[in-house]
Amino acid sequence: MYRCVNCGAGMRFDIASQQLHCDYCDASMAVADHPDERVASEEDMFDVTVFCCPQCGGELMSTENAATDFCSYCGASVILEGRIGKEKSPDLVIPFLKTKEECQEIYKKKIHSAIFLPKEFKDPDHIDKIRGIYLPYWVYDVKQQGDVSLTGTRETSKYTEYLKMDCHIDNDYDGVTRDASSAFDDRISDFIAPFNTKSMRPFTPAYLAGFFADISDVSGDVYNESVKNETNKRTEKQIDSQYPGASINYPPDESAAFGTEITSMKSAMFPVWFLSWRRDDRVAYAVINGETGKICTDLPVDKKKYYLGSVLLAIPIFLLLSFLPTIRATTLVTVSSILSVGTMLIYAVNSRTVYRREEHLDDLGYQAKLAEEREGEAGSAPVPVEHAEAKKKVKSDAVKEIVPSVIVTIIALLVRFLIKPVSDIPYYACAIAVLLCSCYVFTVLIKKYNVFATRPLPEFHNRKGGENYE
Amino acid sequence: MNRFFGKSQSKGMGKVVILCLLCLCLFPIGVWGEELYGYTYDPYYENPDTGYTATVFDYEDLLTDEEEEKLAEDMEGITAYGNAAFVSAYPEGYSSREFAENNYSQYFKESGTLFLIDMYNRKIWLYNGGEIEKTITPSYSDSITDNVYSYASDGDYYTCASEAFRQETILLEGGKIAQPMKWISAGLLALILAFLINYLIVRGTSKNKKSKEDVLINAIAVAAAITAGGAIVTSRRRKTRSSSSSSSRGGGGGGGGFSGGGHSF
Numbered sequence: 215m216y217r218c219v220n221c222g223a224g225m226r227f228d229i230a231s232q233q234l235h236c237d238y239c240d241a242s243m244a245v246a247d248h249p250d251e252r253v254a255s256e257e258d259m260f261d262v263t264v265f266c267c268p269q270c271g272g273e274l275m276s277t278e279n280a281a282t283d284f285c286s287y288c289g290a291s292v293i294l295e296g297r298i299g300k301e302k303s304p305d306l307v308i309p310f311l312k313t314k315e316e317c318q319e320i321y322k323k324k325i326h327s328a329i330f331l332p333k334e335f336k337d338p339d340h341i342d343k344i345r346g347i348y349l350p351y352w353v354y355d356v357k358q359q360g361d362v363s364l365t366g367t368r369e370t371s372k373y374t375e376y377l378k379m380d381c382h383i384d385n386d387y388d389g390v391t392r393d394a395s396s397a398f399d400d401r402i403s404d405f406i407a408p409f410n411t412k413s414m415r416p417f418t419p420a421y422l423a424g425f426f427a428d429i430s431d432v433s434g435d436v437y438n439e440s441v442k443n444e445t446n447k448r449t450e451k452q453i454d455s456q457y458p459g460a461s462i463n464y465p466p467d468e469s470a471a472f473g474t475e476i477t478s479m480k481s482a483m484f485p486v487w488f489l490s491w492r493r494d495d496r497v498a499y500a501v502i503n504g505e506t507g508k509i510c511t512d513l514p515v516d517k518k519k520y521y522l523g524s525v526l527l528a529i530p531i532f533l534l535l536s537f538l539p540t541i542r543a544t545t546l547v548t549v550s551s552i553l554s555v556g557t558m559l560i561y562a563v564n565s566r567t568v569y570r571r572e573e574h575l576d577d578l579g580y581q582a583k584l585a586e587e588r589e590g591e592a593g594s595a596p597v598p599v600e601h602a603e604a605k606k607k608v609k610s611d612a613v614k615e616i617v618p619s620v621i622v623t624i625i626a627l628l629v630r631f632l633i634k635p636v637s638d639i640p641y642y643a644c645a646i647a648v649l650l651c652s653c654y655v656f657t658v659l660i661k662k663y664n665v666f667a668t669r670p671l672p673e674f675h676n677r678k679g680g681e682n683y684e
Numbered sequence: 685m686n687r688f689f690g691k692s693q694s695k696g697m698g699k700v701v702i703l704c705l706l707c708l709c710l711f712p713i714g715v716w717g718e719e720l721y722g723y724t725y726d727p728y729y730e731n732p733d734t735g736y737t738a739t740v741f742d743y744e745d746l747l748t749d750e751e752e753e754k755l756a757e758d759m760e761g762i763t764a765y766g767n768a769a770f771v772s773a774y775p776e777g778y779s780s781r782e783f784a785e786n787n788y789s790q791y792f793k794e795s796g797t798l799f800l801i802d803m804y805n806r807k808i809w810l811y812n813g814g815e816i817e818k819t820i821t822p823s824y825s826d827s828i829t830d831n832v833y834s835y836a837s838d839g840d841y842y843t844c845a846s847e848a849f850r851q852e853t854i855l856l857e858g859g860k861i862a863q864p865m866k867w868i869s870a871g872l873l874a875l876i877l878a879f880l881i882n883y884l885i886v887r888g889t890s891k892n893k894k895s896k897e898d899v900l901i902n903a904i905a906v907a908a909a910i911t912a913g914g915a916i917v918t919s920r921r922r923k924t925r926s927s928s929s930s931s932s933r934g935g936g937g938g939g940g941g942f943s944g945g946g947h948s949f
């Protein structure tokens with residue numbers, strides 16, 4: 215803890231002035247001027263209090279030891295259990311640039327247009343729980359050097375030309391980043407990216423004063439291939455721009471062709487503002503990049519609000535439909551069937567996304583942690599494992615939820631295009647049946663959407679994080 | 685037209701006479717009155733509850749006497765909703781539509797349906813008015829004539845007309861039940877559309893956007909030095925020219941303002 219030289223109270227890092235500030239005597243001081251700073255910056259370990267949530271096992275560290283009364287991961291209002299420890303200092307840090315108030319405004323603006331949001335999202339008490347947290351990241355420097363020989367084609371008005379191109383590549387990409395916490399979904403880091411790695415500075419615990427930090431628990435090697443691929447793709451684009459009009463065939467092993475190598479890998483802390491909301495066993499996060507203000511929010515829907523809003527909107531649509539020249543029963547069956555098929559397609563796409571997300575199939579950091587736990591090996595990039603059970607459940611749910619609708623729609627289409635009864639009654643009956651099925655699919659869809667827009671409660675009990683405290 | 689309908693003997697219904705007198709009083713132009721009400725006919729069947737009639741005017745003699753009787757029976761169901769008439773004619777110089785329209789206005793001031801087999805234009809035509817028209821809209825008339833014209837092509841005029849009246853009866857009788865079903869399905873359709881629109885709104889407003897590529901690349905320090913040699917053309921292949929096909933569009937719009945549908949046979 216950084217004590218005030220005037221009064222001895224704890225100082226915090228003030229974002230607006232980018233200095234250490236004492237709230238008791240209003241003293242300010244540049245980070246480098248603090249007497250403790252010279253000592254701290256020379257050590258590669260620093261003192262922390264690690265707070266652990268008794269509900270989800272999530273851990274946050276802080277340089278303060280004041281108790282905190284809610285958990286940012288699971289949204290629980292509990293006193294977190296603190297214990298003193300030592301943590302390895304990361305190499306680099308980007309200090310907070312956006313203040314709490316600025317980020318609350320960004321958040322309010324983002325949720326403003328979400329009309330079906332549960333009302334707690336707009337509650338000032340809830341918004342006040344937004345918490346500044348440093349997230350651990352890996353920062354990579356990548357070098358590419360080598361001569362490449364490429365082939366490609368170019369289309370002119372008369373000919374298809376076959377090309378041969380030779381280039382010499384000498385590229386440096388400094389500051390490619392990946393998040394180093396398995397608790398933090400890779401997807402969120404994609405959405406709040408980028409952090410401007412040019413504004414990184416050497417780490418000192420002074421920047422943590424008044425904030426929390428998440429614990430680094432994903433080995434940097436996990437992302438090697440993904441980092442190399444990212445730079446290879448960028449190089450592809452540069453080469454493309456050198457040969458306008460040509461479509462170039464790139465070799466399958468680009469890293470070998472371009473001579474891509476990771477020359478350095480450093481640990482860093484990047485700032486985010488973090489807000490979590492909880493209902494039953496789901497949580498929703500709002501995460502704001504503390505440097506740029508870029509926001510990523512989970513916005514679930516209040517089902518009651520959604521249904522009420524839909525009924526209200528249905529009234530003018532109904533009036534509009536009755537003003538139209540009479541719709542024939544046969545047309546109604548066709549339109550209903552098209553809507554039904556559309557609804558089912560949305561359902562299918564959503565189902566797949568939810569499944570991939572709940573199983574973390576696209577989260578390299580999470581998969582690495584999982585593989586490590588399973589085999590006790592760390593390092594190489596993991597292959598996502600699909601659980602047969604989870605897959606089976608998705609399928610059986612789908613069967614229950616949309617097969618009736620599929621059958622009814624097929625029957626309606628058969629009646630409409632094959633049986634073609636004279637009377638309108640069978641057509642209306644078909645249309646009503648199809649539309650009722652669609653209503654049902656929509657209720658399921660909204661449930662699915664809420665799963666899609668939220669996350670399962672985190673479970674960190676088996677998380678190994680923080681190897682360094684005693 | 686008179687050629688066909690002038691033969692019928694006058695046995696005016698009470699209502700018609702009263703209305704006729706009323707009209708004559710209101711409109712001193714006698715000719716108009718005579719045009720409209722001068723020709724009366726002998727209905728095959730008169731519905732005791734509604735007073736609507738079923739009549740067969742087989743001027744082209746397409747049906748046997750027996751078939752005429754049977755057809756009139758087939759039309760009885762319709763008289764619960766309006767007048768029904770079968771007409772076969774050879775209206776030289778007229779279109780089926782004009783002919784059907786003129787005859788209709790001569791016979792029915794109220795709800796009615798007229799099925800015409802036009803031997804001059806080789807067309808069948810269904811013309812509706814009043815209450816019946818509310819249920820059997822022009823598009824239904826089209827589908828009914830679509831359904832039955834093949835019988836006329838085969839020369840089976842009785843089945844052609846009988847089937848048309850049968851389908852009309854089904855539509856009319858179903859109309860009462862279909863009406864509330866129609867509103868229910870329209871309501872549900874509106875609800876589904878509202879669900880869909882709201883869902884799209886939700887998806888639209890909740891979307892998190894990733895930063896653009898140039899913002900991402902700006903965030904990292906890039907020192908790119910690509911020395912690109914010229915592209916050497918190693919070979920070329922002449923393109924095969926694909927012929928462009930032109931499609932012609934046919935068809936045209938239908939007319940409005942009257943209520944009927946027909947089909948040639």
Ligand SMILES: [Zn+2]
Binds near residue numbers: 220
């Ligand atoms: Zn002080």
Ligand SMILES: [Zn+2]
Binds near residue numbers: 267269285288290
């Ligand atoms: Zn927790």
